[in-house]
Amino acid sequence: xxxxxxxxxxxxxxxxxxxxxxxxxxxxxxxxxxxxxxxxxxxxxxxxxxxxxxxxxxxxxxxxxxxxxxxxxxxxxxxxxxxxxxxxxxxxxxxxxxxxxxxxxxxxxxxxxxxxxxxxxxxxxxxxxxxxxxxxxxxxxxxxxxxxxxxxxxxxxxxxxxxxxxxxxxxxxxxxxxxxxxxxxxxxxxxxxxxxxxxxxxxxxxxxxxxxxxxxxxxxxxxxxxxxxxxxxxxxxxxxxxxxxxxxxxxxxxxxxxxxxxxxxxxxxxxxxxxxxxxxxxxxxxxxxxxxxxxxxxxxxxxxxx
Amino acid sequence: xxxxxxxxxxxxxxxxxxxxxxxxxxxxxxxxxxxxxxxxxxxxxxxxxxxxxxxxxxxxxxxxxxxxxxxxxxxxxxxxxxxxxxxxxxxxxxxxxxxxxxxxxxxxxxxxxxxxxxxxxxxxxxxxxxxxxxxxxxxxxxxxxxxxxxxxxxxxxxxxxxxxxxxxxxxxxxxxxxxxxxxxxxxxxxxxxxxxxxxxxxxxxxxxxxxxxxxxxxxxxxxxxxxxxxxxxxx
Amino acid sequence: xxxxxxxxxxxxxxxxxxxxxxxxxxxxxxxxxxxxxxxxxxxxxxxxxxxxxxxxxxxxxxxxxxxxxxxxxxxxxxxxxxxxxxxxxxxxxxxxxxxxxxxxxxxxxxxxxxxxxxxxxxxxxxxxxxxxxxxxxxxxxxxxxxxxxxxxxxxxxxxxxxxxxxxxxxxxxxxxxxxxxxxxxxxxxxxxxxxxxxxxxxxxxxxxxxxxxxxxxxxxxxxxxxxxxxxxxxxxxxxxxxxxxxxxxxxxxxxxxxxxxxxxxxxxxxxxxxxxxxxxxxxxxxxxxxxxxxxxxxxxxxxxxxxxxxxxxxxxxxxxxxxxxxxxxxxxxxxxxxxxxxxxxxxxxxxxxxxxxxxxxxxxxxxxxxxxxxxxxxxxxxxxxxxxxxxxxx
Numbered sequence: 001x002x003x004x005x006x007x008x009x010x011x012x013x014x015x016x017x018x019x020x021x022x023x024x025x026x027x028x029x030x031x032x033x034x035x036x037x038x039x040x041x042x043x044x045x046x047x048x049x050x051x052x053x054x055x056x057x058x059x060x061x062x063x064x065x066x067x068x069x070x071x072x073x074x075x076x077x078x079x080x081x082x083x084x085x086x087x088x089x090x091x092x093x094x095x096x097x098x099x100x101x102x103x104x105x106x107x108x109x110x111x112x113x114x115x116x117x118x119x120x121x122x123x124x125x126x127x128x129x130x131x132x133x134x135x136x137x138x139x140x141x142x143x144x145x146x147x148x149x150x151x152x153x154x155x156x157x158x159x160x161x162x163x164x165x166x167x168x169x170x171x172x173x174x175x176x177x178x179x180x181x182x183x184x185x186x187x188x189x190x191x192x193x194x195x196x197x198x199x200x201x202x203x204x205x206x207x208x209x210x211x212x213x214x215x216x217x218x219x220x221x222x223x224x225x226x227x228x229x230x231x232x233x234x235x236x237x238x239x240x241x242x243x244x245x246x247x248x249x250x251x252x253x254x255x256x257x258x259x260x261x262x263x264x265x266x267x268x269x270x271x272x273x274x275x276x277x278x279x280x281x282x283x284x285x286x287x288x289x290x291x292x293x294x295x296x297x298x299x300x301x302x303x304x305x306x
Numbered sequence: 307x308x309x310x311x312x313x314x315x316x317x318x319x320x321x322x323x324x325x326x327x328x329x330x331x332x333x334x335x336x337x338x339x340x341x342x343x344x345x346x347x348x349x350x351x352x353x354x355x356x357x358x359x360x361x362x363x364x365x366x367x368x369x370x371x372x373x374x375x376x377x378x379x380x381x382x383x384x385x386x387x388x389x390x391x392x393x394x395x396x397x398x399x400x401x402x403x404x405x406x407x408x409x410x411x412x413x414x415x416x417x418x419x420x421x422x423x424x425x426x427x428x429x430x431x432x433x434x435x436x437x438x439x440x441x442x443x444x445x446x447x448x449x450x451x452x453x454x455x456x457x458x459x460x461x462x463x464x465x466x467x468x469x470x471x472x473x474x475x476x477x478x479x480x481x482x483x484x485x486x487x488x489x490x491x492x493x494x495x496x497x498x499x500x501x502x503x504x505x506x507x508x509x510x511x512x513x514x515x516x517x518x519x520x521x522x523x524x525x526x527x528x529x530x531x532x533x534x535x536x537x538x539x540x541x
Numbered sequence: 542x543x544x545x546x547x548x549x550x551x552x553x554x555x556x557x558x559x560x561x562x563x564x565x566x567x568x569x570x571x572x573x574x575x576x577x578x579x580x581x582x583x584x585x586x587x588x589x590x591x592x593x594x595x596x597x598x599x600x601x602x603x604x605x606x607x608x609x610x611x612x613x614x615x616x617x618x619x620x621x622x623x624x625x626x627x628x629x630x631x632x633x634x635x636x637x638x639x640x641x642x643x644x645x646x647x648x649x650x651x652x653x654x655x656x657x658x659x660x661x662x663x664x665x666x667x668x669x670x671x672x673x674x675x676x677x678x679x680x681x682x683x684x685x686x687x688x689x690x691x692x693x694x695x696x697x698x699x700x701x702x703x704x705x706x707x708x709x710x711x712x713x714x715x716x717x718x719x720x721x722x723x724x725x726x727x728x729x730x731x732x733x734x735x736x737x738x739x740x741x742x743x744x745x746x747x748x749x750x751x752x753x754x755x756x757x758x759x760x761x762x763x764x765x766x767x768x769x770x771x772x773x774x775x776x777x778x779x780x781x782x783x784x785x786x787x788x789x790x791x792x793x794x795x796x797x798x799x800x801x802x803x804x805x806x807x808x809x810x811x812x813x814x815x816x817x818x819x820x821x822x823x824x825x826x827x828x829x830x831x832x833x834x835x836x837x838x839x840x841x842x843x844x845x846x847x848x849x850x851x852x853x854x855x856x857x858x859x860x861x862x863x864x865x866x867x868x869x870x871x872x873x874x875x876x877x878x879x880x881x882x883x884x885x886x887x888x889x890x891x892x893x894x895x896x897x898x899x900x901x902x903x904x905x906x907x908x909x910x911x912x913x914x915x916x917x918x919x920x921x922x923x924x925x926x927x928x929x930x931x932x933x934x935x
Binding site for chain 1: 407
């Protein structure tokens with residue numbers, strides 16, 4: 001195999017892994033604090049990407065040309081909107097069902113995901129067609145033999161990894177993170193410590209959703225396209241990654257994200273004739289993994305949260 | 307110094323009444339105890355004060371301020387801290403993180419460090435193990451963390467729920483000695499216990515709860531000498 | 542409409558059986574009118590009428606009377622329901638489109654009954670219902686065009702293949718619980734459609750032609766002749782779908798009322814306790830999962846023959862969610878609930894074409910509201926009763 005091509009696969013794998021990890025971390029945070037699966041996560045990501053796209057159109061409309069200004073505006077508006085959406089979902093759909101059978105929350109968020117997806121398809125202008133996401137990052141590339149390293153890819157991956165590290169520091173090093181971990185480990189004792197439980201849950205959902213919005217923008221910048229259905233696949237992949245890593249464990253989620261990307265990449269390398277089957281292959285592997293290790297590769301312990 | 311006053315409290319889970327018309331007062335600067343057997347409703351009373359199980363009727367006031375049904379973090383904000391039943395460590399956190407959480411509502415980092423040093427002075431053993439995960443410690447050590455965590459908030463009133471539960475007699479004795487010393491620092495203590503003899507030995511005033519009703523009260527000394535109460539409730 | 546809230550029935554002058562029979566007849570006439578209604582205004586009016594009637598039946602205690610009728614005279618009532626279904630088909634006679642809708646609804650009901658055994662009774666939610674339905678349809682496409690297997694057997698083959706492919710999922714589904722088993726079926730549901738789209742042998746995104754049904758030499762593409770009038774060829778499919786739905790309903794009801802059904806119920810409520818009482822939890826789950834997939838596969842096989850052309854887009858994850866919605870809206874474990882919800886989910890958007898485009902949105906919002914405000918569903922399942930001679934209610 002050609003070294004250059006291998007490098008290309010590797011770069012692509014790292015890119016996908018970063019995106020998947022960002023989505024999986026959200027699932028893990030939600031499961032950590034509330035023991036729930038919020039399946040609308042992928043579609044919330046899609047909303048984030050569309051908000052970013054709309055912001056870009058708005059920025060262009062008011063005559064701002066500088067791509068960096070546009071990028072910052074896209075990120076800020078998208079992350080803020082999506083974080084608010086995440087908190088609203090937690091407040092009005094997830095918390096009210098907290099004492100209902102756990103499957104109900106999975107169902108209600110699955111249905112919400114469908115509603116968000118269909119809402120964009122039906123009500124966004126020409127929403128059923130893919131939208132061309134602008135290339136806001138410099139596209140210069142460094143040629144290393146047959147392997148070309150593009151600046152935008154490098155920036156995207158570095159920024160993604162920075163966000164993951166930032167999230168990790170937030171969870172493990174700050175007062176807010178301490179409260180999130182406390183709620184995850186023992187809700188009632190956390191309340192006795194004087195932690196405002198509802199507030200922490202809402203903030204956690206906002207953080208996870210904001211991370212998803214970031215992944216959505218990354219996805220848009222990388223593929224130069226956003227579409228209403230992008231969240232379903234990304235959500236499912238993020239969910240699978242979180243489960244492979246043992247739900248509720250933040251390192252597991254990151255590992256799961258990169259593992260999943262690795263699987264897809266290996267699948268693409270090993271079965272080049274069947275590249276169309278790469279998603280089929282990936283999900284086949286998820287099902288097989290679930291048969292082999294039903295609770296994920298890093299087994300979940302009830303005390304091992306966040 | 308602060309006090310709690312409870313008037314005509316009714317608390318229920320779903321349809322089962324647990325507390326019926328309970329009225330009591332926790333006097334400032336003293337140790338007031340609540341005795342009763344398993345299922346008498348003792349922990350429910352603590353939960354009602356903390357707002358974890360809001361009461362159906364009645365009034366709870368702290369220094370005259372009505373806190374009935376307030377959310378837990380507000381109650382804690384009013385100067386109440388709790389050492390919960392069964393110690394309730396955050397098992398995957400270190401000793402210092404557990405202590406830090408006790409002072410969650412304190413924003414002054416210097417004050418937090420100062421209080422933590424004081425806890426380490428009281429329990430030198432915890433100082434050695436400050437970076438150990440709380441879940442890996444023995445029951446007696448966890449009890450120390452739990453008490454230290456309760457003191458970290460710098461409370462005016464401390465609720466202590468069954469501190470002797472599941473501990474060896476040596477640790478029980480040590481804990482009661484520490485609770486007695488907490489009173490000396492001016493903190494009002496409300497102690498809920500099953501262990502009658504040792505509790506009455508350090509308390510100033512006591513109430514007896516049975517089947518959700520208050521059945522007896524009096525100074526600790528009177529209760530100690532009341533043969534009838536002893537025979538009826540502590541057999 | 543029936544309801545299990547056992548209010549004291551307001552003394553009506555008619556005995557329960559007579560009331561019940563009149564109600565069934567009224568429903569049949571309503572169904573006939575509804576299927577034939579042309580203008581959107583008429584359809585909307587009829588939907589409104591149904592909502593009002595359902596509400597009124599609850600208020601006046603009529604629903605309780607109907608419950609009594611179903612309970613005490615189940616034979617007569619069920620007979621009346623079957624007879625009125627046949628009557629509606631006969632009355633529709635030459636109307637292609639309404640008959641197609643009715644048959645589609647009945648086939649979705651068959652699949653939903655299967656899902657109800659998995660989800661409602663056993664507590665295993667299957668998010669790949671449309672995939673198993675699709676497996677049946679693709680089986681019938683391949684077998685009708687490439688082999689000479691008698692089409693009736695192909696129906697069974699559809700169920701069998703669905704069960705076999707489902708068997709691949711059994712290990713992960715049975716070994717895992719709750720969220721984890723949900724991800725397995727969701728992954729399979731998404732995988733299935735992606736697979737169909739990229740697989741050239743199975744026609745890719747364009748899909749496949751399906752041969753028609755043929756029972757003992759009678760080709761379903763010919764309309765039956767009744768008293769000199771040639772009827773729509775869909776009458777064949779409507780009759781066969783009815784037969785299938787009635788069979789599936791009766792079987793599922795027997796399963797629910799049997800000791801096996803009780804075992805499935807106990808597995809849903811508490812796996813550990815069930816195992817302690819000697820119930821083989823794994824066997825119960827395998828049974829429920831396979832039963833449901835067989836029903837979905839058979840229904841899908843007939844569906845494929847009926848619409849004669851199938852494509853991956855008919856078997857998406859959203860369609861699977863629609864099937865789960867039928868079970869949830871009707872009420873977990875409630876068979877009549879599934880029937881009512883199948884009518885709402887399948888027929889209403891078909892009749893109100895403006896809604897067709899919005900149906901996924903509409904029903905997802907409806908299910909969200911249902912989960913928040915009435916989680917027991919429209920027609921909640923009755924409580925089992927074990928008095929001498931008694932049966933589980935409805």
